[in-house]
Amino acid sequence: MSIDKFSQCPCGSGKKVKFCCSKDLLHEFESIFRMIDGDQRLAAIQYANRTLESHPNVPSLVAVKAELHLQLKQWPEALAAAERLKQLSPDSSRPYALLAIGAVSENEPAKAVSLLQDAVDRMTDNIIDSYALNAFAMIGVLLQSHGDFVAARGHLSYFVTIASRSDENASQALVRLDSSPEVPLIAKDSILPPPPAENAPWLQAYRDAIQVLGQGRMRASVQGLRKLVEQYPKEPALIANLATELGWLNETEQSAELWRRFTLLPDLDHELVVEAEALAQVTLHQPTSDLVFPTRITCSFDNLDAVMERLLSSPRVIKSNVDLSQIAEEDQPPPKAVFYLLNREPKEELAKPLVRGDLPIVLGDVLVYGRQTDRPARLEVDVTAEVDLDQFISELTEIVGELSDVTREPIEDEPTTWLSRNLYPRWYVGGPLEQSESKQLLQEQCREVLLDKWLRQPCSTLNGKSPNEAAADFNLRLRVEAMILRLETEEASAMQGFDFNEVRRKLDLPTRGPIDPASVDVRRLPFVRLERLPADKLDDEQLLVALRRTQLVMAVPALMNFAREAVGRPSLDARINKFELFRLLVETAPDSDSAMHILAQGKAFASARNESLAPFLLMEMQIHIARRDPESVQRVMSQLQSKHLNEPGVAEALYQFLYMIGAVGPDGQLAPELANDRAEATGAAAVGSSGGLWTPDGPASSGGSSEGGSKLWLPGMD
Secondary structure, three states, X not given: OOOOOOOEOOOOOOOEHHHOOOHHHHHHXXXXXXXXXXXXXXXXXXXXXHHHHHOOOOHXXXXXXXXXXXXXXXXXXXXXXXXXXXXXXXXXXXXXXXXXXHHHHOOOHHHHHHHHHHHHHOOOOOOXXXXXXXXXXXXXXXXXXXXXXXXXXXXXXXXXXHHOOOOOOOOHHHHHHHOOOOOOHHHHOOOOOOOOOOOOOOHHHHHHHHHHHHHOOHHHHHHHHHHHHHHOOOOHHHHHHHHHHHHHOOOHHHHHHHHHHHHOXXXXXXXXXXXXXXXXXXXXXXXXXXXXXXXXXXXXXXXXXXXXXXXXXXXXEEEOOOOHHHHOOOOXXXXXXEEEEEOOOOOOOOOOOOOXXXXXXXXXXXXXXXXXXXXXXXXXXXEOOOOOHHHHHXXXXXXXXXXXXXXXXXXXXXXXXXXXXXXXXXXXXXXOOOHHHHHHHHHHHHHHHHHHHHHHOOOHHHOOOOHHHHXXXXXXXXXXXXXXXXXXHHOHHHOOOOOOHHHHHHOOOOOOOOOOHHHOOOOOOOHHHHHHOOHHHOOHHHHHHHHHHHHHOOOHHHHHHHXXXXXXXXXXXXXXXXXXXXXXXXXXXXXXXXXXXXXXXXXXXXXXXXXXXXXXXXXXHHHHHHOOXXXXXXXXXXXXXXXXXXXXXXXXXXXXXHHHOOOEOOOOOEOHHHHHHHHHHHHHHHHHHOOOEEOOOOOOXXXXXXXXXXXXXXXXXX
């Protein structure tokens, strides 16, 4: 890093040093930059402070000081320097960009967005300040963490558009958002209204308003569009673009109001209208089912031994084998024991095939604490199921005896949705379960919930009405359609192949059928419609476009359809990496049987081309781990060792995988019992994290994933 009289001044004005505030301090800046190059930022700050004592009103010195504090994450000092810079240079973009970054550090997205627009509004010569550009990326990430996905995408898209001109890795910021499963598919796209007529009287003013977006000036563009919408209140292109840009600015209420206004315009395609309503709901964080919270019941008792004896003897209570030290709170002793309270006594023997009604459900986790210096012995019961709390406490008292000081409070840091709680009850099975059985149970539960319970469940998005009631209300009918579309596209991987047209027909709503590829441009078809393209009717070019677009946003059901078709087309052998597609299909397989079928296809493809089977064998070993099948793990590992160990990367991948799952002991040898134990723990963690089928060694709480299990994805765990 160097500076001379022809360099740009550090104050951010865009002027050269010889024409700006740093022209008389060139020697001092050279010293500061040498310290920065030597990674001596504290020394550079001290030197800048000494120079400021004699030159207190030089903006470039204050700017460098602020930047140094930012680099060291000394936020209060950085913000103070940025405020001082704003006093010295109120028309410069630099202090506002620095303050926007400071607002990110303070976790204030609204403030950060506003300050960033203050910065870009002050840019000269259409050259964006480097700190303002970085602020777009930082604010985008912050907005995503707050669930403001539309605004996040707007900021990250601008950052990628500008930064990718000089940084080929810049696009990764947007890729991470678009591939995130937490971001609704409707929020990863742009709603495209019908194009304006070429002779529209407002067309040039519209283009002028859009043009300033190239400078990052979203607020200025919104002002121009707002005037046009006032003049032409029924133009779809104007309303849609204004709604979009307000969403980018995180003006959620205004954006959603305009999208709903858009849905009332005449002559619009109904699918476009439904998608606009869905985007309005996502913008407002409106749920497809309301949040629910577990309840923690705390109560005291006198006799620990008696309580333990009664819990151990109750047929409705199951003792957990969880490691008690892992659930101890900081500076507090761990519980004496953890139990699971069921809604009824388990049957001694379950019918085959399993009958859902035969399986008891875990109502809550019972933690037993002994007496402490400052408090009596107590139970802490986390109720995770939907129960009548008064009845639950009465039943708990019957099991353990007299309780006192009973309190109840919601566990607000462990929310879930009503739909998730009901789709994945914590069934108690009591032992290993075939994945085909698990899949069948979940499919049955899914149908019951979506075709009955959800339809009768009130929801805040529907003004407190149920989908059944709202579908009969002309003013709310569209909201129900949008909620179903969101469920269909946001929760598709978890819905076990459920056909949402069954819900639509039950509510007398329009269904969604296949789309003729000849009637659409696959490059512009909304992401939420891509799944309806019959993969076998796409030509090669259309299939490649559909495959690329669905992979970009991880639209898993559609991606699997297109990938399955692509790997089976010989005409695409030389155009795509089919090994990568096979891997993708295995990772997104709904269960291990499907994954094994795909692996068989992949092996046949590789064998026909005399390619190594090692990548497929490594994936197969993960499946056998998930199936708790140490013999098959040993068989596949032996095959890898005997035939593929000398291939590049195989030995390293094999050892790393086995070490991560705990199947390799200290001597480097496979320990089958370790592999089996860890597989059970991993499988239990995956099931427990989403509710689902619970086994005795599952996690103590259904509210999150296990801390100790493998972080590897295992096929069949979705």
